[in-house]
Amino acid sequence: MIAIGDLHSRLDEVASRPGQARAVVTLARVEGRRLIKHPAVVITVALGIVQTVLFLLSSEATSQHDVGWLLQFSALLISFGALLAANLQASKSRRDGSEELFRSAPLSPAARTVALALAAVWLMAVLTLLLLAGDIAIRAMGKGARSDSGAALFPLFDLVQGPLVAGLFVLIGIAVARWLSRALAGPVAIVGLFAVGNVVLKAAKSAAWFRLTPFDPTFLNDGGALAAVHAVYLAGLGAIVLAVALIRHGWARWVRALLAAGLVAATVSGAFQLAS
Amino acid sequence: MTTMNEGMAMTSGARGVRSKQALLLVRPTIRTIRWAALLGGAAAAQLVLWAAKGELSKGGPIPLLPMRLAAVLLCLGAAFVLDDDAGATVEAAVASLMLRRGLRLALTVPVVGIAWGAALWAASRLAASGRGTGSVAPPSLPVAGLAIEAAALLGVTLAAGAVATRSLGHGKGGVAAGPTLLAFVMAVLSLGRYWPLFPAASSEPGWAAAHARWALILVAATIVLAAFSLDPARRWSILRRRWRPQTHGRLVRASRAPVAGKP
Numbered sequence: 001m002i003a004i005g006d007l008h009s010r011l012d013e014v015a016s017r018p019g020q021a022r023a024v025v026t027l028a029r030v031e032g033r034r035l036i037k038h039p040a041v042v043i044t045v046a047l048g049i050v051q052t053v054l055f056l057l058s059s060e061a062t063s064q065h066d067v068g069w070l071l072q073f074s075a076l077l078i079s080f081g082a083l084l085a086a087n088l089q090a091s092k093s094r095r096d097g098s099e100e101l102f103r104s105a106p107l108s109p110a111a112r113t114v115a116l117a118l119a120a121v122w123l124m125a126v127l128t129l130l131l132l133a134g135d136i137a138i139r140a141m142g143k144g145a146r147s148d149s150g151a152a153l154f155p156l157f158d159l160v161q162g163p164l165v166a167g168l169f170v171l172i173g174i175a176v177a178r179w180l181s182r183a184l185a186g187p188v189a190i191v192g193l194f195a196v197g198n199v200v201l202k203a204a205k206s207a208a209w210f211r212l213t214p215f216d217p218t219f220l221n222d223g224g225a226l227a228a229v230h231a232v233y234l235a236g237l238g239a240i241v242l243a244v245a246l247i248r249h250g251w252a253r254w255v256r257a258l259l260a261a262g263l264v265a266a267t268v269s270g271a272f273q274l275a276s
Numbered sequence: 277m278t279t280m281n282e283g284m285a286m287t288s289g290a291r292g293v294r295s296k297q298a299l300l301l302v303r304p305t306i307r308t309i310r311w312a313a314l315l316g317g318a319a320a321a322q323l324v325l326w327a328a329k330g331e332l333s334k335g336g337p338i339p340l341l342p343m344r345l346a347a348v349l350l351c352l353g354a355a356f357v358l359d360d361d362a363g364a365t366v367e368a369a370v371a372s373l374m375l376r377r378g379l380r381l382a383l384t385v386p387v388v389g390i391a392w393g394a395a396l397w398a399a400s401r402l403a404a405s406g407r408g409t410g411s412v413a414p415p416s417l418p419v420a421g422l423a424i425e426a427a428a429l430l431g432v433t434l435a436a437g438a439v440a441t442r443s444l445g446h447g448k449g450g451v452a453a454g455p456t457l458l459a460f461v462m463a464v465l466s467l468g469r470y471w472p473l474f475p476a477a478s479s480e481p482g483w484a485a486a487h488a489r490w491a492l493i494l495v496a497a498t499i500v501l502a503a504f505s506l507d508p509a510r511r512w513s514i515l516r517r518r519w520r521p522q523t524h525g526r527l528v529r530a531s532r533a534p535v536a537g538k539p
Binding site for chain 2: 043044048054084182183187190194195
């Protein structure tokens with residue numbers, strides 16, 4: 001005799017939708033571990049550590065008391081490495097020709113893009129720890145050297161802005177990979193960002209729009225409100241870049257909502273920074 | 277004497293065959309080179325120079341950063357020159373890896389040279405456009421120094437591509453060569469205060485020393501490229517010949533010895 005009742009209950013189990021959110025988080029964990037172990041990230045972390053140690057051991061550390069630029073330069077270097085690593089990871093399936101295989105998996109391409117974006121959290125956590133260690137090393141060396149935050153225990157602005165910029169660069173790498181799956185696109189994007197950054201650094205620091213860049217020194221003297229607004233601004237930019245990456249897979253309602261939220265956050269916080 | 281003449285005739289004959297093989301390989305090689313990446317790099321280099329037009333035509337000492345960025349972009353485009361998707365198939369072919377790679381480089385390096393020349397010409401025109409007709413002659417571009425830097429960067433890129441092809445497989449060297457070039461440039465920038473390689477102007481005292489270092493880097497990169505362009509089997513046979521124990525003579529004598537008394 002056939003157990004019809006058992007067969008129907010099993011059909012219900014098979015037909016139920018898989019837990020997308022849990023799958024995305026699991027994939028994000030796997031991609032995050034791969035991201036922080038990628039050679040591009042490892043090499044830039046090593047470069048940042050080496051140049052920091054060499055400077056702190058040199059006699060220049062005694063004459064130059066304000067060495068906060070060491071942490072900022074290292075964070076920017078690691079951000080560039082993270083951009084390249086994320087770009088190569090995100091474009092790998094299209095370069096290898098295995099994209100069709102991935103499309104047969106339960107997770108949609110948009111969900112995989114979100115998982116890659118969430119993997120940036122791992123890198124941001126590692127960068128936060130490295131910046132903390134760097135600040136402790138600067139203070140431990142003595143010689144009067146200190147980071148930009150001066151008397152504060154930790155360079156709070158650097159600890160917030162550094163990881164946020166790294167996360168933004170990861171999202172840029174993913175967006176470039178989604179639209180241009182060529183291996184050349186990531187390195188060219190890095191050179192382009194470097195050129196833009198160089199133009200920004202050479203511009204007049206008194207210009208109002210300088211507040212929108214990570215290099216404005218007025219954040220340091222502020223009590224924290226301006227730094228918080230700048231963090232919201234960076235998060236808004238990140239939402240815009242992620243939405244641009246997701247648009248590649250279609251104009252879903254939630255993607256439009258994410259783009260709108262990012263534009264509102266970036267515009268409002270940018271206006272606050274310019275007005276203050 | 278007759279044997280030596282015969283040997284020399286065979287060698288010149290073999291060279292003639294190799295030349296004919298190389299000529300026959302030119303058109304198929306042109307078809308397999310990724311010209312799109314190379315031309316894209318050249319176009320991006322020109323774009324960077326035109327974007328830096330304001331800075332170049334400002335007057336005073338010519339800023340060298342735009343030219344250096346253009347050189348890096350050109351080299352990123354040239355990173356895929358050694359990639360051959362059919363590399364695994366033609367490994368067993370008569371034409372050696374050195375010949376095949378040499379042919380690829382002979383076809384693409386002049387193109388890179390022309391693109392670099394065009395970039396230098398564009399930069400000098402942009403720099404000259406911002407200067408008035410004063411009595412003081414405008415400073416010229418340090419062409420030789422910039423050319424050595426660009427050549428060394430290209431050498432590093434190609435050497436990285438050759439090493440990556442050996443490690444990752446044919447057709448995948450370019451994916452690693454571009455990031456390796458960027459890592460090299462980042463390392464140079466990070467450690468620049470201890471080993472300066474990018475002096476700001478040709479009038480700086482460390483200019484000659486920096487370009488002597490660039491020349492050393494170019495030589496080292498060329499050696500690595502040549503070493504990794506030897507066929508892997510040939511490379512191992514050279515090493516094996518050096519340390520293989522002398523058993524060949526004993527084996528020949530043993531094989532000639534009569535077995536069970538038979539001649």
